[in-house]
Amino acid sequence: AQSVTQPDIHITVSEGASLELRCNYSYGATPYLFWYVQSPGQGLQLLLKYFSGDTLVQGIKGFEAEFKRSQSSFNLRKPSVHWSDAAEYFCAVGGGNNDMRFGAGTRLTVKP
């Protein structure tokens, strides 16, 4: 069965600094991988997804993620964080029935 681990529960970065959020997955076949963002009291918004092909994927809001099969990782990056990026970030892996397994999330705080 697929599973996702997000090792960092909470990360604080200064505005303008770079960001990397870690995600490790477990899945028996080629995974479908996603990053979602959730602001307080809101639903989830898709930032980016990996299905196949180029292992570096670009998303919305200046985010990118790199799929590394050898490390079973799909880390999210952003070169310069904005205060509006403060939110909860979820990594997810998709299964054969289109159901998804989410990680526990990483809460991002941005310092001015």
Next chain:
Amino acid sequence: DTGVSQDPRHKITKRGQNVTFRCDPISEHNRLYWYRQTLGQGPEFLTYFQNEAQLEKSRLLSDRFSAERPKGSFSTLEIQRTEQGDSAMYLCASSIQSGLGSYNEQFFGPGTRLTVL
């Protein structure tokens, strides 16, 4: 169409009462999913429908939970005899299943926050 909508956004109930939530998916989407999200956790898959057929149910979905999608459009999730442990955000998502083996993005609604007193 403005996306997936859920109603109500918030529900407070007393233990033992029944509650029902509604989800309206994006109109052309044939798949609909329900997830539960507790505080500090990621969403957990509960069940999903393809058109009106309920194709999979998680072990999290106890006998007190029932979901329907009678006409393949909107869906309802009912919880009978609510318990305090049912307090959570219930999220609905929809997608298009465009072919065997394909995988398509799920679009999420804003969720219904349930508080059981």
